[in-house]
Amino acid sequence: FGPGRHALRGATLSFHADPFLSDPHASYTHLPDALVVIEDGRIAEAGPYDRLRASVEGSMPVAHYPDALILPGxxxxxxxxxxxxxxxxxxxxxxxxxxxxxxxxxxxxxxxxxxxxxxxxxxxxxxxxxxxxxxxxxxxxxxxxxxxxxxxxxxxxxxxxxxxxxxxxxxxxxxxxxxxxxxxxxxxxxxxxxxxxxxxxxxxxxxxxxxxxxxxxxxxxxxxxxxxxxxxxxxxxxxxxxxxxxxxxxxxxxxxxxxxxxxxxxxxxxxxxxxxxxxxxxxxxxxxxxxxxxxxxxxxxxxxxxxxxxxxxxxxxxxxxxxxxxxxxxxxxxxxxxxxxxxxxxxxxxxxxxxxxxxxxxxxxxxxLYLDDRLGAIEPGYEADLVVLDLKSTPLMDFRMRYCADLMERLFVLMTLGDDRAVRATYVAGRPVYDRSRQPAPFRY
Ligand code: GUN
Ligand code: ZN
Known part of the structure; x- marks a missing residue:
């Protein structure tokens, strides 16, 4: 994860408006299969996989997260x-x-x-x-x-x-x-x-x-x-x-x-x-x-x-x-x-x-925090701080998700049943700083 570009693939959710002040259903963008391209710690591009795949595949590493949802950190x-x-x-x-x-x-x-x-x-x-x-x-x-x-x-x-x-x-x-x-x-x-x-x-x-x-x-x-x-x-x-x-x-x-x-x-x-x-x-x-x-x-x-x-x-x-x-x-x-x-x-x-x-x-x-020009959204130019949430992180969550009809139901179950186990990976300035499947040695204190 030096200078070059790399990408994350998966479903994304990012807000562009305040649901308290406007129609909540029109406040966010959800892409079921997206690519988030990262360069120099920032998001260079974010869009549907089908649109971006040609320019990305083969030219940079792609971390694929199926059954997950990528959000701003x-x-x-x-x-x-x-x-x-x-x-x-x-x-x-x-x-x-x-x-x-x-x-x-x-x-x-x-x-x-x-x-x-x-x-x-x-x-x-x-x-x-x-x-x-x-x-x-x-x-x-x-x-x-x-x-x-x-x-x-x-x-x-x-x-x-x-x-x-x-x-x-x-x-x-x-x-x-x-x-x-x-x-x-x-x-x-x-x-x-x-x-x-x-x-x-x-x-x-x-x-x-x-x-x-x-x-x-x-x-x-x-x-x-x-x-x-x-x-x-x-x-x-x-x-x-x-x-x-x-x-x-x-x-x-x-x-x-x-x-x-x-x-x-x-x-x-x-x-x-x-x-x-x-x-x-x-x-x-x-x-x-x-x-x-x-x-x-x-x-x-x-x-x-x-x-x-x-x-x-x-x-x-x-x-x-x-x-x-x-x-x-x-x-x-x-x-x-x-x-x-x-x-x-x-x-x-x-x-x-x-x-x-x-x-x-x-x-x-x-x-x-007056940082919404650089943090809190998945948009080009934003700092690449991202969290990858696992929609099947526990047996109960996996089971319950089968009975969710749409994104909002899945998100609501995620916040009701979810905790740190639901975090699949965390990226800071484009770099992976936490990966649940690759736990570091226990912290010594
Ligand atoms: N009010 C003043 N100090 C504190 C603190 O440390 N925690 C909380 N919750 N309230 C405070
Ligand atoms: Zn406090």
Whole structure:
């Protein structure tokens, strides 16, 4: 997989429109037998096999995937790599869970060797799940960011990540200051933002752990570095919402805490937004900021039910992506995340169709991140990050698929029964980085 061209053959699915805002059935292109030609890490051509076969056959290697579906690599808009080692921590809701598990675990990332080992394992898990881009929280330690980006560079994955900013309401060992948080983040931006495929994300954890001065300093840093991202948490849990109201009594709502300092705008990602008001959704729409829907986490931590159809309302649509929120969330797989997203929507008396779901996991996530000009679709010029899903990955899936009448039924079964076993292969910048049939030696840790 050096310079030359190569191709993938199989069924493809790619969205060209937002099914929340237009006819879902007209929002995607499905080719039952396609060729995706890759050159220099990008998609050079994609079209029906019958049309392209003459120019491809014999002139380049072709990887054929029958009984599979090739999609753009999944996009995860909210995830914490240091929390990989604490998935499934028992029994608490958000604020107790942070103190009892998260803040204990994250202290281990003062050790760069630990950070490097977890980064590697984390990226392998993402790729095994078919996720090729993610917005990632590191810890307060600058070394945790270096370790992560170094690992991401080795895979050449397009990752968005940053150092957590936290100057209060956390253990001493996890606190920075307004000054050190600013300087450390600025140095990391200089080192990593735009290096290869890496993108920097200014990361104030949430308003409870950053003083007003630190939020202002984060906003200044973001203004000073156009093109960087900003990520934080918003209105996840009712106890948290009450605490924020006490900490910021002069703000009319939670979103306003961030907006008034300049932390709302394009390339801002707010995770959860479970308990947001209509005013907050309107403000989010006006700002061009994105929300990350994290259903496995919201159910696991008992946070509540995100209203995706309300957020995406056509008269003031908010950008929404899917997030796994490892380790509040319980799965790396976007298929498992969609399974839970469907149930959350059902409890809200709405119906997430397979078209809505797979849009969110691909082009919708890229749109939320302002990367939909290069990621999230199978189109010429797009970066060749692809996932090959196996429609017969388990005996039950194979059996169930025989009773599916059309593509949408197959996709819905895939997201209901599917998990990492359904990922046949993952390609990053055109290179195969994961192949289920050729498992590497077990990871040593
Ligand atoms: N709010 C502030 N920090 C966190 C975190 O690490 N995980 C989740 N789910 N919510 C948060
Ligand atoms: Zn989170």
């Amino acid at each position: 999944f996009v995860d808009t909210h995830i914490h790599y240091p929390q990989t080692q604490m998935i499934g921590a028992f029994g608490e809701q958000l604020l107790e869970w942070l103190n009892k598990y998260t803040f204990v675990t994250e202290q281990q990332f003062a050790d760069p060797a630990h950070a490097g080992m977890v980064s590697e394992l984390f990226l392998r898990e993402l790729l095994r799940a078919g996720t090729t881009t993610a917005a990632v929280y590191c810890t307060v330690h600058p070394g945790s960011v270096d370790a992560f980006f170094q690992a991401s560079q080795r895979f050449d994955t397009r990752m968005i990540a940053g150092k957590v900013l936290m100057d209060r309401n956390a253990p001493e060992a996890l606190r920075d200051t307004v000054q050190s948080g600013y300087e450390d983040s600025r140095n990391l931006i200089r080192k990593w933002h735009g290096k290869g495929r890496q993108l920097y994300c200014i990361t104030p954890r949430f308003a409870a752990t950053s003083s007003q001065a630190q939020l202002e300093s984060a906003a200044r840093l973001w203004r000073e570095h156009p093109g960087t991202y900003m990520q934080t948490h918003l209105s996840e849990n009712l106890g948290e919402v009450g605490w924020i109201a006490e900490l910021f009594p002069d703000c009319c709502d939670y979103f306003e805490v961030y907006r008034r300092v300049g932390l709302a705008g394009p390339r801002a990602i707010f995770a959860h937004a479970v308990h947001v008001s209509e005013d907050e959704l309107c403000a989010c729409h006006r700002a061009g900021a994105a929300l990350s829907h994290c259903p496995t986490s919201n159910l696991f931590l008992g946070s509540g039910l995100f209203r995706v159809f309300d957020a995406k309302r056509a008269d003031r649509p908010v950008r929404v992506g899917l997030g796994t929120d490892i380790g509040g969330g319980t799965a790396f797989s976007q298929l498992q995340t969609l399974n839970e997203a469907y149930k959350v929507a059902a409890l809200n008396q709405t119906r997430l169709t397979a078209a809505h779901a797979f849009y969110l996991a691909t082009r919708g996530g890229a749109h939320a």
